[in-house]
Amino acid sequence: MKPLQLFDPASSTYSYLLFDTATREALFIDPVDSQLERDLALLRDYALKLVWTVETHAHADHITSAGQLVEHTGAQSAAPEGCGIVTAASQLGDGDVLRFGGEQVRVLHTPGHTAGSVSYLWRNHVFTGDTLLIGGCGRTDFQSGSAEALYHSITQRLFTLPDDTVVWPGHDYQGRTHSTIAAEKAGNTRIAGKSLAEFVATMAQLKLPRPARMDEALPANQNSGLGVGRQDAEGASLMEVQPAQGYAGNVSPELACQWWQAGQAVLIDVRTDAEREWVGFVPGAVALAWKQWPGMALNPQFDEALKAAVPSGGRAVMLCRSGVRSIAAAKRATELGLEAYNILEGFEGDPDDQAHRGARGGWRFRGLPWRQN
Numbered sequence: 001m002k003p004l005q006l007f008d009p010a011s012s013t014y015s016y017l018l019f020d021t022a023t024r025e026a027l028f029i030d031p032v033d034s035q036l037e038r039d040l041a042l043l044r045d046y047a048l049k050l051v052w053t054v055e056t057h058a059h060a061d062h063i064t065s066a067g068q069l070v071e072h073t074g075a076q077s078a079a080p081e082g083c084g085i086v087t088a089a090s091q092l093g094d095g096d097v098l099r100f101g102g103e104q105v106r107v108l109h110t111p112g113h114t115a116g117s118v119s120y121l122w123r124n125h126v127f128t129g130d131t132l133l134i135g136g137c138g139r140t141d142f143q144s145g146s147a148e149a150l151y152h153s154i155t156q157r158l159f160t161l162p163d164d165t166v167v168w169p170g171h172d173y174q175g176r177t178h179s180t181i182a183a184e185k186a187g188n189t190r191i192a193g194k195s196l197a198e199f200v201a202t203m204a205q206l207k208l209p210r211p212a213r214m215d216e217a218l219p220a221n222q223n224s225g226l227g228v229g230r231q232d233a234e235g236a237s238l239m240e241v242q243p244a245q246g247y248a249g250n251v252s253p254e255l256a257c258q259w260w261q262a263g264q265a266v267l268i269d270v271r272t273d274a275e276r277e278w279v280g281f282v283p284g285a286v287a288l289a290w291k292q293w294p295g296m297a298l299n300p301q302f303d304e305a306l307k308a309a310v311p312s313g314g315r316a317v318m319l320c321r322s323g324v325r326s327i328a329a330a331k332r333a334t335e336l337g338l339e340a341y342n343i344l345e346g347f348e349g350d351p352d353d354q355a356h357r358g359a360r361g362g363w364r365f366r367g368l369p370w371r372q373n
């Protein structure tokens, strides 16, 4: 059985779809946003249930469709832990195993092209991302790249796989599709037979132009391709603060998640314990229920817990079910001296609330991290 190899001509990127032929559960490697419609059609035509969408690294030359695939298919996203892809639900380390049906892929940490880059091993196939290309390798001149680390990853990790292991690269700029470990060990012009010093010298002399879309692609990919350049139903950017009365502003779940993951805001979940228990929760969010009794504006317990959770004058983003209680909580937090934002559409979104409705549902439908008990 072979993986399905898919090509994005604009970036010369290969994506791969693996599946269990019995259960039809599937795993995507490095899906590309401009190919989303093709890929969704493929999943339908092959009657596949996407379980995982994974990245080999944070790409500099194209934008992933991982976040959108999560929204459309219910798959889980996973990304290498050293890549800063903060929105991926699972952060992968060396040796981790992802299962789909009776199949599994194993994570090989292969730093060098970027510090977090990984390869994925499935049966006798290895998906090398930009670590090992056919007859070449990924560049090492940005994104904490390291020629020394790449030399080690290729010679010690990939070239020690069995010779007949099939190599499936993240790109090919000359139309080649796959190779083998034996062929690359023998004939890869950048590394075969080279010493570490020779390889480092070769990499230092490449002087490649920057990828054309790098400035746009990197932040987008660290957010699973969500938000950047995308708009809600009213045409507002998902990554910009929208003005509000009585608190600092309204933000999309995507922007709130980015701030929170970057340590720039504290995420406060103002729903009740019961709601979190039944519907789901965001691991790491501060649970702090907003209770509004009729005729009772103040809630000293909430005030005290909020002050304990957020440093004085700090930034808080408020999450509730549909973005109503979180407004009240953001106003109270503002009175207490915090820079407080309401998260539009909350955890679940509200189908009846046309005024606040963005392109899609709430936090849990947008490819952002959450769990159910």
Ligand SMILES: N[C@@H](CCC(=O)N[C@@H](CS)C(=O)NCC(=O)O)C(=O)O
Residues within 6 Å of the ligand: 011, 059, 060, 061, 113, 130, 136, 137, 138, 139, 140, 171, 208, 209, 210, 211, 212, 213
């Ligand atoms: N011309 C391409 C840049 C391609 C590029 O730099 N690709 C990276 C992978 S993200 C690489 O490592 N290339 C290795 C090489 O060209 O030898 C673009 O603008 O996107």
Ligand SMILES: [Fe+2]
Residues within 6 Å of the ligand: 057, 058, 059, 060, 061, 113, 130, 138
């Ligand atoms: Fe790359």
